Amino acid sequence: MNLLWLVIGVVTVFVIVVGWLVAEAVQKFLAKQRATITQTARTGLADMFIFVDPLKLFYYNVIALAVVPVIVWLATENLVFVVLSAAAIVFMPKWAVNYLRKQRFSRFEAQLPDALLMVSGAMRAGASLTVALESMVSEQKPPLSQEFELLLREQRLGVDFDTALRNMEKRLPIQDFIMVVAGLRISREVGGNLAEILETLAETLRRKFAMEGKIKSLTAQGKMQGIVMTSLPLLLMLVLSKMEPEAMHPLFHSVAGWGTLGVIAVMELLGYWAIRKITTIDI
Numbered sequence: 001m002n003l004l005w006l007v008i009g010v011v012t013v014f015v016i017v018v019g020w021l022v023a024e025a026v027q028k029f030l031a032k033q034r035a036t037i038t039q040t041a042r043t044g045l046a047d048m049f050i051f052v053d054p055l056k057l058f059y060y061n062v063i064a065l066a067v068v069p070v071i072v073w074l075a076t077e078n079l080v081f082v083v084l085s086a087a088a089i090v091f092m093p094k095w096a097v098n099y100l101r102k103q104r105f106s107r108f109e110a111q112l113p114d115a116l117l118m119v120s121g122a123m124r125a126g127a128s129l130t131v132a133l134e135s136m137v138s139e140q141k142p143p144l145s146q147e148f149e150l151l152l153r154e155q156r157l158g159v160d161f162d163t164a165l166r167n168m169e170k171r172l173p174i175q176d177f178i179m180v181v182a183g184l185r186i187s188r189e190v191g192g193n194l195a196e197i198l199e200t201l202a203e204t205l206r207r208k209f210a211m212e213g214k215i216k217s218l219t220a221q222g223k224m225q226g227i228v229m230t231s232l233p234l235l236l237m238l239v240l241s242k243m244e245p246e247a248m249h250p251l252f253h254s255v256a257g258w259g260t261l262g263v264i265a266v267m268e269l270l271g272y273w274a275i276r277k278i279t280t281i282d283i
Contacts, residue, residue: 044097111144116202123195219279226275
């Protein structure tokens with residue numbers, strides 16, 4: 001009897017210690033995730049003029065982390081899919097911000113040549129650089145109008161033009177825009193026809209975009225082949241699971257099958273990454 005109570009006591013202490021360690025680990029993870037989401041919202045999203053309460057984003061992320069893996073388990077009863085869904089939710093805020101930033105940079109680059117031509121035309125008509133920028137901002141759409149409007153606001157508050165340009169360059173670390181900033185700084189320090197410089201930069205960017213468009217059209221088939229070749233094994237797995245459910249059952253409901261799925265996922269990602277690297281050409 002005493003031995004039984006001793007075993008119960010040891011098991012109880014073990015459960016309490018394990019529970020405490022798990023609670024500490026979960027608390028640290030949630031604190032780190034909250035700090036990451038807060039930093040992402042205050043820097044990444046704020047730089048894109050998207051103002052969202054970081055606390056709400058954190059709560060939504062925690063709710064998704066608690067609900068989605070359960071739904072995936074009930075739907076598939078596959079531990080690999082559950083782990084992948086949980087990992088995707090953890091890294092989703094960073095991925096989403098990076099995707100939005102990339103899309104914003106692409107739109108800004110597409111608007112930049114026309115904006116430079118508008119500023120150049122206004123300066124040729126006799127307007128100052130500030131007046132030309134204000135006219136361009138009123139005609140352009142976001143995100144370019146938002147960025148230059150912020151630059152003009154900083155100037156109105158007394159910030160030096162070079163400092164405002166540096167701040168804008170930090171928000172937009174784009175090679176094309178860095179070249180434009182360098183042209184503006186050199187023109188203000190050394191002198192010269194700024195309108196002609198901006199017009200030359202706009203023409204250079206137009207030619208660069210035309211070349212990038214040709215490269216994208218030539219590599220589009222290779223990128224599509226990468227998507228098809230990556231999706232084909234997954235589609236075949238789905239078809240076989242419907243045609244031969246008994247034969248495919250161990251793949252989704254055993255430890256060896258889960259390990260096989262993990263290896264398949266890694267190889268699929270590596271293959272797709274290799275194809276993307278081959279078909280992605282930077283100018």
